[in-house]
Amino acid sequence: MNKLLAIAALATVAVGAQAQDFPGGKPISIVVPFAAGGPTDRVARDLAEALRKPLGGGSIVIDNVPGAGSSIGAAKVARANPDGYTLLLNHIGMSTIPTLVRNVPFKVETGFEYLGIVNDVPMTLIAKPQMAATNYKELSAWITANKGKINLGNAGVGSASHLCGLLFQTATKTEMTPVPYKGTAPAITDLIGGQIDLLCDQTTNTSPQIEAKKVKAYAVTTAKRLTTPLLKDLPTLQEEGLKGFEVTIWHGLYAPKGTPPAITKKLNDALKVALKDPEFIKKQEGLGAVVATDGRIEPEGHKKFVAAEIAKWSPIIKAAGVYAD
Ligand code: ASP
Secondary structure: OOHHHHHHHHHHHHHHHHHHHOOOOOOEEEEEOOOOOOHHHHHHHHHHHHHHOOOOOOOEEEEEOOOHHHHHHHHHHHOOOOOOOEEEEEOOHHHHHHHHEOOOOOOOOOOEEEEEEEEEEEEEEEEOOOOOOOOHHHHHHHHHHOOOOOEEEEOOOOOHHHHHHHHHHHHHOOOOEEEEOOOHHHHHHHHHOOOOOEEEEEHHHHHHHHHOOOOEEEEEOOOOOOOOOOOOOOOEOOOOOOOOOOOEEEEEEEEEOOOOHHHHHHHHHHHHHHOOOHHHHHHHHHOOOEEOOOHHHOHHHHHHHHHHHHHHHHHHHHHHOOOEO
């Protein structure tokens, strides 16, 4: 055997052994591309707990890498060592980044190994506690009366709250001042403090604040009303006359491109066990989220779904005429 072939053979054996041992007690890091304490962080921390056992009981740490509507954290994972020890948990931003954020140093479609969709999460339209409106009609009248003076928080260009806010402004024909944060955890803190007026955010973040009456909730962004006891009385924005308004956020798990198939299989198998974990399901359902059970929990289904979401959102975003550099 010549020297090069021998080296290649040794490398294959090494990768094979590595895949067989994975994760071998070594810690796994899940990058969350938004601030700690927010909705994506909540999903990641609950998921990490559910993944621990099927991945052999080692530690799974959360690495918050916020900024640029999730593209900074996603870029960190795209260029990480493809060994299965660095993963990304991101939301719908994976399908809005290609249209909303220019010059990202990775390709969503080809820069990652897709490991499966985790859940679907509705959003709620919420306002500062000082808001006097008692229902959406009154809020809508307040919006009309305050045109040009309304501050709308978001988690950066390309984030879920940004997308929802864009659609809301288009649907209500009202321009609002966007106030970007590194995630909706700091945005909701400012909303509670009255520094911003409105926020569109996942129920995984807003439910505890709605329950504690720290914010006012006016509507949900899904096509149908929710069944969660806390949120079931909120109207949909469609019911309130915003024709066709529908945003549902989903989360997916990714590894860097080139992660060996034996490792991605182990990760996907562990994910499927975690998605059936009764504790995980209970926590997620309590926050209005629906844990995925369909074909999207398989890598192929996940990849196809993201491609379809990119195709769905890109013309809507282009029509809204918003980009970031
Ligand atoms: N909810 C945020 C968003 O608007 C993300 C976060 O803070 O987790 O995209």
